[in-house]
Amino acid sequence: MNTSSIIAPRIVIAGAGALGSALGGTLAAHGADVWLVTRNAAHCAAIAAKGLALVSPDGEIVARPNVTQSCRTIAGQPVDMIIVLCKSADTADVARDALAVAGADTVIVSFQNGLGQEVLLSEIFGAQRVIGGKTYAGGVMLAPGIVQATVAGKRSIIGEIAGGLSPRCLDLARQLSAHGVPCEASDNMSGAIWDKLLINVATGALTALTRMTYGEIYADRDLARAAFAAVAEAMNVAEAKGIALSIRTPEEAWAMAGANLPEDFRTSMLQTLEKGRRSEIDFINGAVVRAGEALGVETPVNRLLAACIHGVENSAAFTTIDCPSGERQ
Structure with missing residues (x-):
């Protein structure tokens, strides 16, 4: 893929546990401007001090994403995309915190497991900002600041909840793919x-x-x-x-x-x-x-x-x- 014309996106990973850190760290390692938002104080401190170690079958790299425990610390800095990856029961609290970095054109996508999160996110952010998403990537927290990441070669999918291909989904899929997270836009998100x-x-x-x-x-x-x-x-x-x-x-x-x-x-x-x-x-x-x-x-x-x-x-x-x-x- 020719990435010379693709601008590095600004992305917040809201709920950066094991999988969120794996995805966010990979994006940061490939040049994206990433904020990991995690309530895990030890994980946050370790990343701030030493970076995020990503362990994969190909070896280990250290990524340098930004990290914070709340989006309120970076309020007033709207991002291109908010990827919600907290546990489903925490969706409402995490989404309300992420409102601090949601601008008029920010796209919100849930990569969470299961069904129903898009409805709740639409209530908080407005349906026009929310798209559907799923990822087959994997992550395991080995220790604070160290994550086993299975991202290379694993599909992520985004798409309009109502169906059909949209320019914004096609563009975001290209951006994610260009920054280390293979992604495709789907016209059948359901x-x-x-x-x-x-x-x-x-x-x-x-x-x-x-x-x-x-x-x-x-x-x-x-x-x-x-x-x-x-x-x-x-x-x-x-x-x-x-x-x-x-x-x-x-x-x-x-x-x-x-x-x-x-x-x-x-x-x-x-x-x-x-x-x-x-x-x-x-x-x-x-x-x-x-x-x-x-x-x-x-x-x-x-x-x-x-x-x-x-x-x-x-x-x-x-x-x-x-x-x-x-x-x-």
Whole structure:
């Protein structure tokens, strides 16, 4: 790609945990003007002092993004794009904080897991500013200021929620791609959102319940069959909603979920429970259940997985987990 005419975008990553840091650090390493906004005080201090170490199969690099704990510290400096990557339950608080850097032409996109965040973001920022987004990149927090980043070769997708290709989505996709995050603009964003939901349904709850890494879970055929059943239910719901999926079979979703990720990779849901925080289960498997109820589609496997995760979150052992400083949001 000829990048000589592409201006480095100004981007805020609102909710820069593991994945947000992986994406934001990659963008910064490729010349974008990036602010990571994280409530994790130790992570913020480490990045400010030494930069952000990005560990990948290709080695380790140190990126130098800007970092802060609140967008209010950089208020009055509108950015081109706000990428929301906090946990879904924190969306409203994080979005209100990000209003400080949202100008008239700022585009807001959620790269969060699950369904429904765009509705809430539209209420806060105005629907005209919000586009849809999904990413297949991965990130694992190894230590404050150090993130395992799986970004190269992993798709990110943006698009107008109402469908169709727009100049702003095409331009932003080019900018992200030119700065190290492969991105494409889609004219079927609802399909892209549900495609990614299938990926999260395939592995998130199962890894969180079993505490397994990708290498472990992909070696277990019984768990694979459970994943296929959960994904098949979600596909039935999507079909009932009239969603045009690109994923054709549960096996395809299972394969895509693990593609190019290291065997020691831990899903976002597993990482969240390990930190003693409530998961996004209600936006993933729980969202499949609610959509199925509205359409008369049975989803017993997803209902069971959601109930089990809620059980973990409500257990005495979970509520006494010590959480590192700044992790609870």
